[in-house]
Amino acid sequence: MFYGWKLATIGSCGNLLLQGSVFYTMNAFIEPLVELHGWSRAGIGLSMTFASAMMTLSMPIGIMLTNKMSIRLLMTLGAFIGGLSYVGLGYVDDIRLFAALFAIVWVCGQICGGVVATMLMNRWFAAYRGRAFGLVNMGTSLSGAFLPFVALVLVDTLGVSWAFSILGGLAFLLFPLCWRIIRNTPDGVAANAFAAAREEEKVIPMNWRELVASRQMWIIGVSFGIGLMAVGGVLSQLKPRFVDTGMSSYVAMGFMCLTALLGAVGKYAWGWVCDRTTPLFATKLLFLCNALSLACIFLPHTLFNVILFVVGYGVCMGGIWTVFPSVVAYLYGKKQFPHVYKYISLFVAVKSLGYAAVGLSHSLTGNYNMAYMGMVILLLAAFAATSTIREHEAAEGNVFSTCN
16 A cells, blocks of 8 residues: 555544534533533634634644655644644633634644645555545534534533543644654655755746735635635534534434535645646635535425535535645646645635634624524635636646546
8 A cells, every 4th residue: 555545544533633523522512511621602602713814824834834844744743743732722721722722623624634644645546646635524523413512411421620531632642653653755765844845946936925925825725714704603513503403402403413424535635626627726616615515404304405515515525635735736736736725725814714603603693693694605606617617727727637
């Protein structure tokens, strides 16, 4: 087996135990935290907004560090610090400290998985790059497939503090695996990141002025920021939303976990679409499907309609993190990808608005419909905007067609 797939699996584990875990398990912790500390859903949503903003700011820094430090060391430190901070979430009663620790865990999720693992995949893969990105990002959704349910059981049986301790301890145990398995480059020549950096210096990187003048950068950046905002907002409080429709806590969590599981399937499936068609075509299809599937949440609350939403939106939303790096690499080229992605990743900050939007929508109207409707409209706008980019504008158009 190609060694790169082992690295993709480790990156996926980082996304599973840190990046996705701390996000999805909030569906199990929101109501207990409100009851335990007297915090509001809007307040917790704002703390997640802050943490998401810090995570976004860490993305370009993490990308730059991959050219200055060993990826092996970065991912090991991410697991070590992130796991300890995750444990700490269960032992603070000030929402400001909670937000700070939440931010540290999420930043470490980007270092142990996230953009650092994405940079590693860009070094190791070419023809199967879409599927490699998909496998790495599957961990985020897989964490939502079972960890929230585990967290719910732990909270009900052991309490909030012990639940955070056990989940954080699992993430902490990832650090020796990172140190043992991660390798920086396919050929092993660049044993340290400085040699890898010298390799990158052979390419004249695009600077921020060139990117500001790039129409594609604004369209792709804003569109995927909107897509991530919708995914983050919907999934952050999907279990409470199902509870509000009359479901029991465990049934609601089961549907939320099923949505996340289908998101994991969608991550690999959309990677396959990128590899078999083009990432640009996949981008346009992705935003249209996300808008239509999210609109299903407004259907009457029957079992069939709930399943329709869970299956449709689960598969569609899973492709966001897979198609995003794929289309950036496709439009700007493999060698320019690290330089472009560190700037365009800043648009992920738009994701932070989703957490605040659903929390405020619930506080103002008693439900999430106002936020959902705005997200559907914005996703349709993203589809229209990305449809203006043509295949001949892609730097890898000819290369991609020969690889497939």
